[in-house]
């Protein structure tokens with residue numbers, strides 16, 4: 001067996017360095033858990049787990065450990081009996097008995113304006129967009145509406161323990177401005193972009209004659225690299241961008257290689273047929289994005305259900321990542337993602353809620369839906385690998401693994417405290433757990449935001465009212 005893909009040093013995203021907060025030291029004490037570590041340690045604190053393609057990876061588990069944080073960055077992680085002697089005497093210690101301290105969750109694909117259409121039933125993707133999503137997104141030309149929605153969305157992310165996300169705004173620059181402004185105040189590490197659409201969409205959601213480029217460049221100059229914020233070029237999907245807009249996006253990405261790019265790819269068969277009619281000279285849907293220069297490290301495509309082996313090779317060769325969106329795929333009846341083939345091809349995959357096609361911002365619920373989708377493909381997702389996908393796996397898919405995703409020295413201290421006894425049923429089930437793996441299974445199956453007891457951003461606790469506790 002080999003190590004997980006992505007563990008070898010890769011070219012990092014340009015301009016990305018850990019972001020340090022001002023200030024103090026802090027220690028968190030509890031059961032320490034972190035996924036996807038290198039296999040070069042023979043420490044008893046490391047266990048191994050395996051993904052669906054047979055790649056092995058390390059899991060750090062310290063039943064009673066301390067994470068020591070200086071200036072918002074993790075300084076070290078040690079068993080409590082070794083750590084106590086090294087802690088400065090004036091360092092405050094937040095103690096979490098019988099709780100798991102782990103990296104914050106990473107949601108690699110979500111839409112903040114769609115929180116208000118979660119659970120609108122009865123349609124498949126293209127009808128759902130037309131009947132529910134586009135009318136909801138049209139309201140985001142109003143800055144105050146966008147600000148209220150961004151506030152609620154970011155608060156929900158904190159409550160659910162999601163500390164990093166790659167987020168679609170709407171076509172209106174106001175929506176991205178509102179999101180970035182509130183995200184900056186929240187100190188969450190966020191990637192976002194104004195949606196680009198200039199064809200096959202309602203007139204009030206259509207980019208102008210310059211294909212949205214002036215607004216996009218203006219947003220990049222205002223927000224990309226500011227504090228913990230990063231910009232993602234966001235063509236909704238190939239059918240709603242003209243060839244001219246697709247070309248302009250590719251050119252912008254070449255001019256700004258540190259930018260991200262997010263879009264949708266091969267979500268439903270109906271969409272595939274539409275793309276084949278719009279771009280008849282391209283051998284595949286993926287080829288349209290490749291032709292216009294959209295693929296590469298820093299690009300992440302949502303869904304990717306209907307890919308050929310050739311498509312997967314191209315994605316792996318270009319280091320283009322996939323956002324696996326299981327609850328959305330189940331809710332809209334889109335199809336079953338083939339994780340094993342993606343991993344065998346060497347593609348970096350992260351987990352995603354895809355709110356509001358997805359049914360919850362909870363990464364625990366998303367893990368459970370991932371498990372069910374894969375079971376229907378005769379693939380068994382281990383609980384350890386599910387948590388990896390929702391933490392370091394997501395960070396790798398977004399090109400952020402040098403700064404977030406695991407509890408390692410030098411990384412930003414975005415941490416969550418998880419209570420495996422948050423409900424009477426969970427407590428009953430947790431008490432019967434036979435192993436760490438079994439406890440993680442119980443959390444995935446029965447857990448939700450009530451399990452997120454605390455959330456720390458750059459080593460500072462998110463206020464209790466934001467968590468709703």
Ligand SMILES: [Zn+2]
Nearest residue numbers: 111264302354
């Ligand atoms: Zn989406």
